Amino acid sequence: MTENEKNVVQDGQVVTLAYTLTVDGEIVDSSEGNQPIQFIQGKRHIIIGLENELYGMAVGDKKDVVIKPEDGYGEVDTDNFVDVPRDQFPEQIPLDPGVELELTDQNGELMDARIASVEGDTVRLDFNHPLAGKELHFSVAVVDLRDASDEEMEHGHVHGDGEEEDGEDAEE
Ligand code: ZN
Numbered sequence: 001m002t003e004n005e006k007n008v009v010q011d012g013q014v015v016t017l018a019y020t021l022t023v024d025g026e027i028v029d030s031s032e033g034n035q036p037i038q039f040i041q042g043k044r045h046i047i048i049g050l051e052n053e054l055y056g057m058a059v060g061d062k063k064d065v066v067i068k069p070e071d072g073y074g075e076v077d078t079d080n081f082v083d084v085p086r087d088q089f090p091e092q093i094p095l096d097p098g099v100e101l102e103l104t105d106q107n108g109e110l111m112d113a114r115i116a117s118v119e120g121d122t123v124r125l126d127f128n129h130p131l132a133g134k135e136l137h138f139s140v141a142v143v144d145l146r147d148a149s150d151e152e153m154e155h156g157h158v159h160g161d162g163e164e165e166d167g168e169d170a171e172e
Helices: 048-054 150-155 167-171
Strands: 013-023 026-030 037-040 062-067 081-085 100-104 110-119 122-126 136-147
Touching: 048 062, 048 136
Parallel strands: none
Antiparallel strands: 013 026, 013 037, 013 136, 062 136, 081 122, 100 110, 110 122
């Protein structure tokens, strides 16, 4: 690459991105006060709608992006609502709409759910992603760009400076 060529976001680059996510006029997530996120462009580590908007951005560039549900966390799926009898819940859990629960399925996997409604003895659980069906308003800034190393490309994730190698690496 010559000095005149602008270094811009493309596949195989480690992108350091500052972001603020606003949904329904409220900030639901932000890197402000935290570390910006780091990921390898093209690996679909971030939602596809946002990743697609980053191509061609240079360090210091800022952008506001609106992402439709289908390119974000998907539409609300009515199959993801499940009715459960009230007496299946431990007594100490407050059974109110909006309460978030962590449940274990038959295979021992943890699942996040929210109480959608309570009617009589029936509690309706919502297993949709909390941002399903929502339009996502991202405000992003590219903080840093560098080429991913061969090892990072092979592993499919970013290796931090001086960080402990992850478990996946240790096995290799
Ligand atoms: Zn690794």
